[in-house]
Amino acid sequence: MDLNRHDFQLEELVEKIRTGDHRLVALQLPEGLKIQALEMIDTLESETDAKVIIAADPCYGACDLVHHKMQMMRVDLVAHMGHSQMNIDSGMETQFINVTYDGDPELAPVIPFLEEHRTVAQEKLAESQGPIEIGEDEAKGRFLDAVGRIAPLTDAKLGLVGSIQHLHLLPDFKKRLEEVGFEVVIPTGGKRLTFPGQVLGCNYSGDDDSIGHYLFLGSGDFHPHGLVLHTGKPLATLDPYTGDAGEMSLEKIERILRQRFGLIIASDKAESFGILIGEKPGQMRRGVALRLKRLLEKHGKKGYLLALEHVGPELIDFYPVDAFVNTACPRIAIDDSTRYAKPLLTPFELEVVLGEKQWEEGYHFDEIP
Numbered sequence: 001m002d003l004n005r006h007d008f009q010l011e012e013l014v015e016k017i018r019t020g021d022h023r024l025v026a027l028q029l030p031e032g033l034k035i036q037a038l039e040m041i042d043t044l045e046s047e048t049d050a051k052v053i054i055a056a057d058p059c060y061g062a063c064d065l066v067h068h069k070m071q072m073m074r075v076d077l078v079a080h081m082g083h084s085q086m087n088i089d090s091g092m093e094t095q096f097i098n099v100t101y102d103g104d105p106e107l108a109p110v111i112p113f114l115e116e117h118r119t120v121a122q123e124k125l126a127e128s129q130g131p132i133e134i135g136e137d138e139a140k141g142r143f144l145d146a147v148g149r150i151a152p153l154t155d156a157k158l159g160l161v162g163s164i165q166h167l168h169l170l171p172d173f174k175k176r177l178e179e180v181g182f183e184v185v186i187p188t189g190g191k192r193l194t195f196p197g198q199v200l201g202c203n204y205s206g207d208d209d210s211i212g213h214y215l216f217l218g219s220g221d222f223h224p225h226g227l228v229l230h231t232g233k234p235l236a237t238l239d240p241y242t243g244d245a246g247e248m249s250l251e252k253i254e255r256i257l258r259q260r261f262g263l264i265i266a267s268d269k270a271e272s273f274g275i276l277i278g279e280k281p282g283q284m285r286r287g288v289a290l291r292l293k294r295l296l297e298k299h300g301k302k303g304y305l306l307a308l309e310h311v312g313p314e315l316i317d318f319y320p321v322d323a324f325v326n327t328a329c330p331r332i333a334i335d336d337s338t339r340y341a342k343p344l345l346t347p348f349e350l351e352v353v354l355g356e357k358q359w360e361e362g363y364h365f366d367e368i369p
């Protein structure tokens with residue numbers, strides 16, 4: 001990745017600081033961009049009268065906005081970079097700063113994946129015309145069918161999505177894909193998502209029954225894992241940083257589902273649970289946590305509420321409970337569960353443990369709306 005090809009779009013922020021006469025600004029950046037933070041501070045401090053503090057704690061999303069601690073330092077503006085506004089109020093004036101990357105990868109390498117996936121989607125669409133019935137034992141054996149089985153397809157269109165720094169490429173890619181014969185939709189999601197085609201690790205709400213397969217513009221497995229776990233649909237990837245094309249392998253998704261099922265089985269006899277509540281403004285699901293506590297009580301089990309800003313094994317493993325259920329960032333349970341000594345479940349998985357939901361009715365990816 002060539003960091004110099006990122007456009008940080010600081011002009012609007014400079015203007016905002018000048019017109020608002022802001023004196024102390026907190027700059028919050030994702031981990032990958034922090035290396036360039038000092039350069040940005042130099043620019044901002046030379047072009048305005050403000051002093052700038054880096055909010056140096058880890059930051060993985062707009063769910064994690066700087067809040068009351070910086071207010072106590074009398075920070076009067078938060079500049080949050082590289083993520084977009086979501087449906088939360090941190091209580092502080094916040095300016096979101098777009099970061100875009102100017103990579104423009106060739107389409108050709110990804111076409112074979114898309115053609116193969118379109119065929120899979122068309123077959124699924126044909127199957128969707130009939131009733132989908134599958135027994136409990138069969139469902140447990142067919143892990144890949146555990147996702148995306150809830151709603152039958154109504155079409156087999158290509159859904160075009162991307163991570164935030166590549167979203168500006170989507171309209172042009174839509175045209176290019178249509179020119180080579182694909183029916184393309186750029187999905188629009190719910191209130192947590194700002195832009196068409198945007199996906200978050202905890203929200204893929206743009207998915208609908210007319211989309212049969214996906215192309216993701218971005219890098220890494222984080223979004224491909226989430227999108228396929230959420231939808232069960234084939235997904236091709238094109239990385240604007242490298243030009244590499246690929247697909248999310250179904251073996252990887254099956255491995256994750258087997259692991260989730262294993263944790264559900266391992267929690268079957270658990271009598272006491274730690275219920276994690278995230279303190280970050282966009283991760284705080286107090287209502288879900290309290291509902292799970294009541295549900296555990298209904299089943300004669302104990303639930304202890306634990307509130308944390310950051311979730312990590314060193315902060316929870318020692319509590320004498322049998323298992324944990326996480327209501328903070330949904331990806332902690334999915335992506336990090338092997339780091340924990342005890343089972344770490346999602347809310348849906350706890351409901352399966354308690355017999356309130358059935359695995360064979362389809363895996364529910366934990367989504368924050």
Ligand code: SF4
Pocket residue numbers: 060061062063064200201202203282283328329330331368
């Ligand atoms: Fe990302 Fe997790 Fe925050 Fe969602 S809750 S935006 S997945 S860090």
